[in-house]
Amino acid sequence: xxxxxxxxxxxxxxxxxxxxxxxxxxxxxxxxxxxxxxxxxxxxxxxxxxxxxxxxxxxxxxxxxxxxxxxxxxxxxxxxxxxxxxxxxxxxxxxxxxxxxxxxxxxxxxxxxxxxxxxxxxxxxxxxxxxxxxxxxxxxxxxxxxxxxxxxxxxxxxxxxxxxxxxxxxxxxxxxxxxxxxxxxxxxxxxxxxxxxxxxxxxxxxxxxxxxxxxxxxxxxxxxxxxxxxxxxxxxxxxxxxxxxxxxxxxxxxxxxxxxxxxx
Numbered sequence: 001x002x003x004x005x006x007x008x009x010x011x012x013x014x015x016x017x018x019x020x021x022x023x024x025x026x027x028x029x030x031x032x033x034x035x036x037x038x039x040x041x042x043x044x045x046x047x048x049x050x051x052x053x054x055x056x057x058x059x060x061x062x063x064x065x066x067x068x069x070x071x072x073x074x075x076x077x078x079x080x081x082x083x084x085x086x087x088x089x090x091x092x093x094x095x096x097x098x099x100x101x102x103x104x105x106x107x108x109x110x111x112x113x114x115x116x117x118x119x120x121x122x123x124x125x126x127x128x129x130x131x132x133x134x135x136x137x138x139x140x141x142x143x144x145x146x147x148x149x150x151x152x153x154x155x156x157x158x159x160x161x162x163x164x165x166x167x168x169x170x171x172x173x174x175x176x177x178x179x180x181x182x183x184x185x186x187x188x189x190x191x192x193x194x195x196x197x198x199x200x201x202x203x204x205x206x207x208x209x210x211x212x213x214x215x216x217x218x219x220x221x222x223x224x225x226x227x228x229x230x231x232x233x234x235x236x237x238x239x240x241x242x243x244x245x246x247x248x249x250x251x252x253x254x255x256x257x258x259x260x261x262x263x264x
Contacts, residue, residue: 010073012037012208013058013089013177019066020053027053028064029232035177040199040209042219042240045229046252054229055212059091059179060084071176088175092166092183100155104147105129105136107154108169139172140164143201160191164198171202178202179210184218196222216245228252 011034020028027050035041045051056062058069060078068075071087078084081091098107114128114135115121121128137150145164147157154162163183170178180199184192192215199222203209213219219226220240228236228251236251236258250256 009037011035011070012072013210014070014073015054015058015067016070017067018054018057018064018069020050020057020062020064026232028057028067031067031229031232032234033058033227034237035208035210036225037208038203038206039224040203040211040222042223042226043210043212043229044214044216044219044226044248044252049229049252050232051212051229053232055091055179055181055210058084058210059089085173088173089177089179090170090174091179091181092163092170093181098154098162098165101153103151103153104140104157104165105133105150107165108132108136108139108172110169112173135172136168139168142205143168143171143198145198158191159187160194163187163191163195167195167198167202171205171207174207176207177210178207179212181212182214183211184213184215192218216249219248220245228258230254 013035015031015033018028018031019026031050031054033054043051043054053062057064060081060083063079069078070076076087099110102110109132114131116126116128120126133150140147140150143164145161145168147161154165157165167183183199184195187195196218199209199211211219211223223240225237225239226243226248227234228238228248230252247256251258
């Protein structure tokens with residue numbers, strides 16, 4: 001057997017020993033993290049566990065005081081969310097960053113508008129609306145998001161459809177990882193299930209997904225592994241199929257010690 005077939009996969013995104021302090025408060029206290037190719041990794045933790053600080057560090061919204069972040073095994077230094085985006089890491093937030101009065105196609109390319117070819121784009125800065133419409137339509141079709149018209153304003157969509165637009169935008173531009181921060185928190189049951197199916201489709205297209213969620217049934221429905229955060233550290237990293245929901249909650253709250261700190 002060749003050595004390449006037995007060599008463990010390199011994490012797509014990894015953190016080692018992250019420390020983040022806010023004055024006298026230590027939000028991250030030597031936190032480790034890893035998401036592997038082709039997986040949905042859920043991040044769970046009680047309030048104050050350091051989930052938000054971890055995700056901010058991974059998405060460039062906060063700079064850790066100590067530790068390192070690696071992308072495809074190489075150290076990276078994110079100074080802003082733009083740095084993370086330029087490195088192919090896209091984030092979908094609970095508070096949707098969509099422009100309600102703009103069309104779906106315009107929202108998908110918000111801040112990354114396509115320019116017309118030639119001098120019309122380079123000199124006159126003209127937007128190539130036809131190309132944006134065609135590409136946006138293809139992205140939405142690829143994720144099987146049912147929309148009546150790509151020209152309709154986002155404000156005419158339901159909450160689940162708006163979240164679908166945000167997911168499609170992230171999946172369209174992500175090259176490494178999509179981070180989803182409580183994507184179903186403000187949705188009803190039907191729309192929440194629609195977003196869960198979108199998460200699976202993003203994963204099935206080859207992009208690993210980091211899912212931050214308080215909704216334990218959703219976590220256990222879609223996640224391949226679960227990163228349990230407690231007191232600024234990773235308390236456990238487990239395969240979803242190997243742990244009961246009650247045990248995950250017990251580890252998360254400190255009622256139970258993790259039997260395994262991490263898995264291969």
